[in-house]
Amino acid sequence: MISVGPLALALERLFAVLGIVAFMAAASWIGRRHGKDSDKAAWRALLVGLVAARAGFVGQNWSAFAVEPLSIFYVWQGGFFPLAGLAAAAISLVLSLRRSPALFPTGMAFVGSAAAALIATSLFLASSQRPLPQGLVLHSLAGEASALDDRKGKPFVINLWASWCPPCRREMPMLIEEAARSPVPILLANQGEDATKVRTWLDGQRLTSAHILLDSDQSAAAAIGSAGLPATLFVDSKGVIRELHVGEISRAALLAGLRELD
Incomplete structure (x- = not known):
């Protein structure tokens, strides 16, 4: 990268x-x-x-x-x-x-x-393709903790984003839409912004916050080694990062990555 x-x-x-x-x-x-x-x-x-x-x-x-x-x-x-x-x-x-x-x-x-x-x-x-670092904890907009270690045993996707990032803003409506219907969890982890700012931006875009999580200290990006945004990680059931897509992701690339996790 x-x-x-x-x-x-x-x-x-x-x-x-x-x-x-x-x-x-x-x-x-x-x-x-x-x-x-x-x-x-x-x-x-x-x-x-x-x-x-x-x-x-x-x-x-x-x-x-x-x-x-x-x-x-x-x-x-x-x-x-x-x-x-x-x-x-x-x-x-x-x-x-x-x-x-x-x-x-x-x-x-x-x-x-x-x-x-x-x-x-x-x-x-x-x-x-390396193991997802252990000990990563994200939080919901309501402040509830969500430990990524608890998800081991099932595949999931993490998207690292921020409201100030133009490609993040472009891909977010599609990501939220796919997250709502995907059998594989898609976690949308905001980097470095507080709940109020994230809610304000989502409301302004008329987007739901159901799958939004916060990584206020950007520990996920630091542990993964992602130096820029957006970044989308496809994690398999063994906790291994199967693919790291850096930059704006298309619906086709997202669905193709999800198929590889099955």
């Missing part, structure tokens, strides 16, 4: 961006040696790959996107099917360069950059 002020960006997205940059730089260099065909083919493959990766994710999670069709275009929330994108990009490269001497070096650059990004992402995701 990298932080930008109080906000954070997921490292797996950074790895994907770096992989793309490396491939495009290599394609540009190859283009100078073998003609511009490889450069144009690389841009074409990039576009085809991104569209295919997004389309694959949308297809996998159509029930969530059907509720909010415009969210298909909210690519800043994440949500791509990498294998579909890589396969489509590879096919595009082969078709574009099938008669060009640039096919082999461009293909090798594509395979190398894709492999490096996938390996880095896999290692990062594996490292994020």
Whole structure:
């Protein structure tokens, strides 16, 4: 995770961006040696790959996107099917360069950059699967304590948010809606704000407070190691953090994460 002020960006997205940059730089260099065909083919493959990766994710999670069709275009929330994108990009490269001497070096650059990004992402995701720290206690708006240790044995989701955080505010109506009907508990843990301020903001947005909890001293964020907001953790029945989604989460990504906990 990298932080930008109080906000954070997921490292797996950074790895994907770096992989793309490396491939495009290599394609540009190859283009100078073998003609511009490889450069144009690389841009074409990039576009085809991104569209295919997004389309694959949308297809996998159509029930969530059907509720909010415009969210298909909210690519800043994440949500791509990498294998579909890589396969489509590879096919595009082969078709574009099938008669060009640039096919082999461009293909090798594509395979190398894709492999490096996938390996880095896999290692990062594996490292994020760790036990949820013990001793964390949140409080309801009424002041009642809720120990997360008591939830071990059943999966749950924790979303860390604050009313001053723009992406938190955008995702909150959807999170509250899904929390109300999800069989897996979704805990919405406000970071560092008091009950009065949280109630005032919720009332102003006409949102229910049923699933809102307070982490006034931000102990959850500190223990988990989340340096920015929002952050959503998917915790399995053994108390292991299976996934940490940093940044605004879409309905599709939330439901996909919940399915993985079953």
